[in-house]
Structure formats: structure tokens, C-alpha cells
Amino acid sequence: VAFGKKTQVCGIYAGHRVDEVPENVFRKSSRINSTFGGNLVDMVRCRRFIEIIEAEGLEPRVREVGKKTIAGLREIARESGAFSNVRGTGTLIAFTLDTPEARRALLDSMFDNGLMALPSGIKSIRFRLPLTFALDEVDTLLKYVAQSIPAAAKA
Incomplete structure (x- = not known):
């Protein structure tokens, strides 16, 4: 799932299939960058958004x-x-x-x-x-x- 500015930080979250790509974004630094990386408060807020997305079955x-x-x-x-x-x-x-x-x-x-x-x-x-x-x-x-x-x- 891709998410952006409405969650205060941009990013993706993925399942285990992401590991099928040897140099995926979680293994190779700077492979994908966002235009708005956010700060610590935004990251905490975004984590809560992801929890809500999962809890609501979105x-x-x-x-x-x-x-x-x-x-x-x-x-x-x-x-x-x-x-x-x-x-x-x-x-x-x-x-x-x-x-x-x-x-x-x-x-x-x-x-x-x-x-x-x-x-x-x-x-x-x-x-x-x-x-x-x-x-x-x-x-x-x-x-x-x-x-x-x-x-x-x-x-």
C-alpha cells in the first residue's frame, strides 16, 4: 500500500513479497525517496494512521x-x-x-x-x-x- 501527504509522511508498507526483490527499498538505502519525509511527530502520527488502516480493514x-x-x-x-x-x-x-x-x-x-x-x-x-x-x-x-x-x- 502506498500512502502520502494525507498521512503526514510518504511511504509504503508491504508484505513478505517485497523480499523477492534482492535490492528492495528496505535493503538498499535511498532507492526510493519521498518529497516530504516528515519528522518524528509526523512519523508517530503516521504509525497511528497505519494502525487505524489495519484495524478498520481498509x-x-x-x-x-x-x-x-x-x-x-x-x-x-x-x-x-x-x-x-x-x-x-x-x-x-x-x-x-x-x-x-x-x-x-x-x-x-x-x-x-x-x-x-x-x-x-x-x-x-x-x-x-x-x-x-x-x-x-x-x-x-x-x-x-x-x-x-x-x-x-x-x-
């Missing part, structure tokens, strides 16, 4: 929400042809449009329909859904994406 929810969102976006992509390359891990999700203009039109239309997303690269859109995003909210997200596609088709 990690399994993130996996479920991510799988459902990616599957739904792939279905929309198949049916509409409006975008491709749906990808993601957990609730960090992205897809690619044919042109920067189509990306801008879809972003604007989604915003007008009540859905915020972020531009990524030249012609991709990404979502950084919160850890607390519920499974039933995925249906709303997918509905707004589908409703917004006609605007991108005009671009």
Missing part, C-alpha cells in the same frame, strides 16, 4: 474497490471505445485516451457530472480514490464516467 477494501473499478472501467472501454489501457493497483487507477483533446473533454465532462479526476501524462486520466471509498460508490463513479463519454467523443 487494506482489503482497497483491493476490492480497485478490482471492481478496474473491471467496470474495462467494460466501459470495451463498450464505448472511448479509452484504453485501463490499469491500476488498489485505488490508484488510470486509463488512456486517444488524444490530449479527448482527455481534456472527458475530464471537463466528468467534472460537470460531479466526478473529479486528475490528468496524467499527455493523454491519460487517473483516480486516487480515498482508502474509505466504498464498494457501492464504485457504481456511482462508473455511472459518471459513462455519462461523460459523449463529450470526449466530440473532441
